[in-house]
Amino acid sequence: MKITILGSGSAYGTPMVFNDWGNANSKNPKNKRMRASILLEDNNQKILVDAGPDFRQQINTFGVEDINAVFLTHGHYDHIAGIPELPRASKLLQHKIKIYASEETMLEIKNCYGYLFKGGEAESIGLDWEKLPNEGKIDIFGLNFEVFQVPHHKLKSSAFRYKNFAYITDWQDISENSLAQLNGTDILLAECNNGFSMEKNGHSNWPEIAERLKNTYIKQIVLGHLSARVDYESFKNKLPLNVIPAYDGMILEL
Numbered sequence: 224m225k226i227t228i229l230g231s232g233s234a235y236g237t238p239m240v241f242n243d244w245g246n247a248n249s250k251n252p253k254n255k256r257m258r259a260s261i262l263l264e265d266n267n268q269k270i271l272v273d274a275g276p277d278f279r280q281q282i283n284t285f286g287v288e289d290i291n292a293v294f295l296t297h298g299h300y301d302h303i304a305g306i307p308e309l310p311r312a313s314k315l316l317q318h319k320i321k322i323y324a325s326e327e328t329m330l331e332i333k334n335c336y337g338y339l340f341k342g343g344e345a346e347s348i349g350l351d352w353e354k355l356p357n358e359g360k361i362d363i364f365g366l367n368f369e370v371f372q373v374p375h376h377k378l379k380s381s382a383f384r385y386k387n388f389a390y391i392t393d394w395q396d397i398s399e400n401s402l403a404q405l406n407g408t409d410i411l412l413a414e415c416n417n418g419f420s421m422e423k424n425g426h427s428n429w430p431e432i433a434e435r436l437k438n439t440y441i442k443q444i445v446l447g448h449l450s451a452r453v454d455y456e457s458f459k460n461k462l463p464l465n466v467i468p469a470y471d472g473m474i475l476e477l
């Protein structure tokens with residue numbers, strides 16, 4: 224399995240608009256972050272996780288040549304704003320793209336991009352919508368995902384375990400049942416928007432994540448969805464050895 228981190232940034236990216244780098248050193252290319260998204264490849268299948276506002280740039284920058292399915296975690300714009308570009312992507316690929324979203328995420332998408340669904344157009348434009356269960360197993364092109372949800376603001380984010388890899392973005396907490404899904408994974412890629420800042424904003428910081436995971440065995444933790452308040456080098460230096468910050472273009476082989 225190969226995971227490519229297409230975007231390691233928070234909702235506002237780094238630098239934010241007006242070239243505001245926050246605490247991040249503008250000279251370090253690892254601080255240049257597009258919005259959170261990954262490409263999971265296994266068994267010749269390519270699953271894109273989230274399609275945010277940087278979708279086109281990410282696909283082009285990292286030379287992605289195909290997408291079989293898109294797994295959407297939740298309905299915030301930094302995870303779904305690339306959806307209106309998917310019909311064109313499907314046309315260029317000359318095959319349909321399956322989009323997996325929970326019922327709640329689906330409602331948010333319909334609120335944001337209602338025109339895509341008018342008059343059954345959604346089907347005719349190359350997108351097949353599939354309902355993601357809130358919890359349980361789902362087969363995506365022969366890959367067996369175990370899905371669970373984590374609380375985030377007033378929404379729930381869909382997270383998953385696939386083989387020895389787990390992905391959680393946009394979380395402020397986790398249930399005991401979901402924690403059990405993480406036990407024994409080789410890599411957990413988790414949102415750590417706030418770095419070491421304890422601000423309460425529906426996101427996570429490292430001290431809280433460490434506390435949540437203290438009784439869970441995970442070989443390596445990679446922290447993503449990093450905001451501009453996080454500087455790559457200084458953040459990395461304060462983390463335990465098996466915990467590393469993500470950066471755009473980082474590849475994880477499992």
Ligand SMILES: [Zn+2]
Pocket residue numbers: 233234259299301302393448
């Ligand atoms: Zn987000």
Ligand SMILES: [Zn+2]
Pocket residue numbers: 297299375393
């Ligand atoms: Zn969010």
